Amino acid sequence: MAPEAAVATSSVAQSIPTDIRVLVDDFEREHRNSLARASLDTYGRSIRQLGAFLADRGMPTAVENITREHIEAWIESILARWTPGTASNRFRSIQRFFKWAEAEGLVKVSPMIRMKPPRIPQAPPPVMNDEHVRATGSMRSSWKATTGSRPSSWFLPTGGSPSKGAGRGHPGRRSP
Numbered sequence: 090m091a092p093e094a095a096v097a098t099s100s101v102a103q104s105i106p107t108d109i110r111v112l113v114d115d116f117e118r119e120h121r122n123s124l125a126r127a128s129l130d131t132y133g134r135s136i137r138q139l140g141a142f143l144a145d146r147g148m149p150t151a152v153e154n155i156t157r158e159h160i161e162a163w164i165e166s167i168l169a170r171w172t173p174g175t176a177s178n179r180f181r182s183i184q185r186f187f188k189w190a191e192a193e194g195l196v197k198v199s200p201m202i203r204m205k206p207p208r209i210p211q212a213p214p215p216v217m218n219d220e221h222v223r224a225t226g227s228m229r230s231s232w233k234a235t236t237g238s239r240p241s242s243w244f245l246p247t248g249g250s251p252s253k254g255a256g257r258g259h260p261g262r263r264s265p
Contacts, residue, residue: 107151107195109186110140116189135182139163152190157200164207176207 106112113136117129142163143150149159160183167176187199
């Protein structure tokens with residue numbers, strides 16, 4: 090390769106924008122036809138939030154200079170204000186962005202390699218306590234007083250009953 094060609098090639102490589110706040114547009118444009126609109130909006134919002142977070146704190150915004158520590162600080166700031174589910178969603182969005190940046194040659198290795206998303210604690214389902222059970226019983230009796238029927242009588246016009254599993258089985262056959 091002639092020396093002039095090498096200089097031209099290196100100046101082109103240097104002119105590629107690597108600021109995360111600029112690359113978000115390229116990411117969205119490239120994925121416009123392959124992602125659902127809501128997913129693309131989520132990814133774009135997350136990338137822009139990370140870019141703003143980094144810029145506000147004087148951290149690097151060039152993708153090749155963003156480190157695991159920068160992303161961890163951003164996730165921690167999200168966890169301080171939002172739910173673990175939101176933080177996990179943002180994490181996965183940024184992870185997708187850095188996979189794309191790696192495939193495009195914008196970073197040698199994603200800073201998110203071997204990072205794990207925030208854990209989302211499993212919340213036990215709500216269970217009725219004695220007070221709720223009593224309230225339900227009083228609702229049933231007030232319903233009967235108001236309407237003259239009980240909710241279980243709603244099944245009678247169909248020919249079924251709550252105790253026999255109304256609505257089950259073949260519609261053209263009678264249960265034995």
